[in-house]
Amino acid sequence: MIRKEMIAMLLAGGQGSRLGILTSDMAKPAVSYGGKYRIIDFPLSNCINSGIDTVGVLTQYQPLRLNTHIGIGIPWDLDRNIGGVSILPPYEKSDNAEWYTGTANAIYQNLKYMEYYNPEYVLILGGDHIYKMDYEILLEFHKSNKADITIATYPVSWEEASRFGLVITDESKKVLEFEEKPAKPRSNLASMGIYIFSWKVLKEALIKLSDQPGCDFGKHVIPYCHENGANIYAFEYNGYWKDVGTLTSYWESNMELIDLVPDFNLYEEFWKIYTKSDVIPPQYIAGSATVSRSIIGEGTEVYGEVYNSVIGSGVTIEEGCVVADSIIMKGTSIGHGSKLYKTIIAENCVIGNDCELGVGEQKENKQHPNIYCNGLVTLGEGTVIPDGVKVGKNTVISGVTTPSDYEGGNWLDSGESLIRADERLA
């Protein structure tokens, strides 16, 4: 009989709407990060580096990019005879068909998957954070406390603490109480959304709560277990942990990689991050180029100037360009003499010659001031910008645009949104 000590369930079905246009076509875990990775590479690499070789990836929102990225799990060594990675989308049952309505509901709908591997422990993970974590240490903590549930927590600053779901523990780290975004926090340990459940406890709770609409771990499962006297412990994690849920935090986190010795170091031999990379050639920096404080992916050709930027693979930056404080994902080409400031460009975009992005005065975005802010210009996947266009700050552009889409044929004011969802470059 198959028996795995611990399997992981990775929740990758969410849209991540605060990433705006970046997640219009793909789930948040599939968004590119750090020049060659996608966000989901971090939890997947953590799994295999921690010795977990059975991972169920729960998908729902726009899963195509995730499916093609994960495949049968070869890049993470998760192609196994027994176990390995399985993609678990919602499916039709004989008596009903429902979407995943909440995090715990998604896990409940895959009870059979977990039963098949007959685990002792189940690790619940999210697919939207950048971190390196040894889940084995978490498991040892779980075992040594004889816990039913272990919640990974992260100490946040006291000023910020009121924005998080907090846990209050005794000296032995046993959880006494939960507080959701309290006005006056009594603890600064924030839940990371990473849990280890003893399988029996999880199974029982999920079956009991199966009729709960939108069943969620934080809102329903953990409070239910707490009320019923389960042993819940909080593990304190002190490494690098970055939420990349908003455009601003996504941009900041990418920029931190550029630091001389960043807090989150991708260059360490130990604890490698794996990804599916289909581009192999080296990058070329031309005689006309200047590159400083940047990281650049495979096969990219730079003829212009690049400062403080994270550039993906297969990008072309032509002569006379200036790219500063920007993130450019793979396959984009930027025409002669274009200038980009604080711009996030998704995959496979084409920027014409002599464009200027991220110029002009600060104005709030009219439609989504909370998403497109901090002066960022964001371009969706497959966007085309014609020659000579100037674009203001806090803007978003998507689709194949033509001069007639712009004011006077060449100007998009700060705070405007230009979405041509119907037409997009393949």
Added chain:
Amino acid sequence: MRAIGIVLAGGNNNRMRELSSKRAIAAMPIAGSYRAIDFALSSLSNSHIGKVAVLTQYNSRSLNEHLSSSKWWDFGRKQGGLFVFTPTITPDNSFWYRGTADSIYQNLNFLKTSHEPYVVICSGDGIYKLDFNKVLEYHVAKKADITVVCSRATPGTDISRYGVIETDEDMRITTFDEKPFFCKEAEPLISTGIYVIRRRQLIEMIEKAQEEERYEFVRDIIIRYKELKKIYVYEHTEYWRNIASVEDYYQTNMDFLKRDVRDYFFRQYPDVYSKIDDLPPAKYNAGATVKNSLISSGSIINGNVENSVIFKQVYVGNNCTIKNSIILNDVHIGDNTYLENCIVESRDTIRPNVSYIGEEGRIKVVVEKNERYLI
């Protein structure tokens, strides 16, 4: 699947100087992110030749390491696969490979147990992309016994390293001069070491050669049979270079600084595949100046790099200058170092404040092993 492939990767010669003391030429790193044999293997794979044997005997450790999985070139299939054959002792043979024909003879069972009608033989030290199906079609159309793929030598090529070929108007070979000292033509046809031959024909010829104690494929089969058999030339008109001397190796790497060469290999279909190393993107810190250079993943650049090819996982210290040089994989270069016209051997650690200067046409091969300080 009309053909199987054989890659001759055994070789070594003193023209590679220190560079081949630790690896076969087929395992030489090329163009920042590849190894020489990737070009032959990728061409075979892209031509849908799914069953390939690599014959090797000289210092094959780094080659074996590179070929540790066949999945990079998409060979790991139920039908076919990638086979690495080194010499083995059997009750009736305890020799090393005594020549290219002998290496095929010692693995004749590979040919005998296959069912594909044709064999493509290529060497592991050529840098090219070639659709072998086109060569096969040509071979069939010409009703040839053997087809030799040739390339025009560029002016200045050291022809004493190549087989120089003359043909009649129908492209049938009339003369084949192996490594001549002199050639009257400025741009002669030279053999690329790529051959197409019918499998049964090859078995017959190899067995015959063995009976006569002849072991060299070129000398004892191509040249010996050129009157008796119909041996034709297929001219490959696109990029082809052999890297089996330090100067050619250096020049071939430098060719990749040209946009048209990069476009041809890196951006035009089909791709060249290689082993994936899971390295992070290259990083440029403040103070880095890079001009006209190739930089590979996993590298960290702090100093000046000009007209150079930097391979994977290279650390270039502060205030260094690297000019017209090739830095192979996993090299650590200390601060204030000056390198010009050099090839730095892989896994070197270069101390700070040193300088190595080679000359144009006489490139310096730097081998310097030191304790590496972890930073």
